[in-house]
Amino acid sequence: MMARGRTRDDEAERRVLDAAFDLVGSRPPGDVGINDIAEAANVAKQTIYRWWPSRTAVILDALVIGTMKETPFRETDDIRADFEAHLRTVIRLFNSPTGRIVREMLAEAQTDEAIANEFRDRFWQPRRDLSHARLVRGIELGQIRSDLDHEIVLDAIYGPLWTRLTIGHLPLSPADAKRITDAIWPGISRD
């Protein structure tokens, strides 16, 4: 038995997500309202709220879907080089329009526990898992010490990226990937 009535307009859904991604990525954080998104997507506001619970949920979807394939992990037998390459990729991502969207979501996450959970589950954790797998692989290969707290190591490696994105005390350049690796690696490498 099929569903009755008019079916969902997948084209409109895509237009909404595209508009959200483009608008939020191209303006200062906080400058994009739900009306802007609806207008840019040529969609009625109600159509948005039929499928998403809130403005923030739309932007989060746009972020997750729009960056699905970004920040892949190189996988060689040189774990240090893999991490350095990955750091460069994330730095480029943070300096792209996506960086603004991440900042906006992070702001919302501070005051909305549900969004915070969804942001972690759908955006943050998958990337974290990839990094963690690479760390474990490095330990297996004997390139990384096995007596460290994995979570702390990952926080130390990626912490500079996140703090510079959110605090903005210093710019984040691709060259920082090497600097971070240089600072961290001697502390976690085996011998």
Next chain:
Amino acid sequence: MMARGRTRDDEAERRVLDAAFDLVGSRPPGDVGINDIAEAANVAKQTIYRWWPSRTAVILDALVIGTMKETPFRETDDIRADFEAHLRTVIRLFNSPTGRIVREMLAEAQTDEAIANEFRDRFWQPRRDLSHARLVRGIELGQIRSDLDHEIVLDAIYGPLWTRLTIGHLPLSPADAKRITDAIWPGISRD
């Protein structure tokens, strides 16, 4: 020549800052409105806006003034121990009501460039300077390598604290001070 008219009520100013600190520190971020602060301080809203430009500015003042003397740096000749002790202090601060206030300010800073600058200048940078001075002292004492990027090292040490505060992927316990030091120190110590 003295100023004419009624003088500023310093008592009321103090009540506003106290109320802001207490309220924002004791509720989920984003749950405290300017009306709540005015009511709790027994002050008219206009009185607040006579001396502060925005709700956010009040909370930032409350944060800066309320934590003026917190997070002091122990200064011994054992720089590693000094950093570990300081990390413990900051962790305690982040787990206290102050942590909520910091999160709230960080959220605002993402969408308000003026607040972002003020937050950095008045809250973030002074602590950063203290940490940096300790790092430089460690280099002088020959306990820390001299070929590292200071900013990156500081970001790596304190990054885990800030990311756990803002992302909330893992709790932050005093024991993490040692874990962070253990992970970072071998990479930055001389020899």
Next chain:
DNA sequence: GATCAACGAGACTACGGGTCTCGCAAATGA
């Protein structure tokens, strides 16, 4: 062609940050 749900358009509500007004209180100066 009857029915059902999604759609675009746009009016509407709810709420909170910020402004305005008013009568009163406290400080100065004549």
Next chain:
DNA sequence: TCATTTGCGAGACCCGTAGTCTCGTTGATC
């Protein structure tokens, strides 16, 4: 003592935006 000036408390008010409701229309199924 009294006029003037500025801060104060109280509360109405304005305004922008997230989210809801209504309506006439469109596209799908039976």
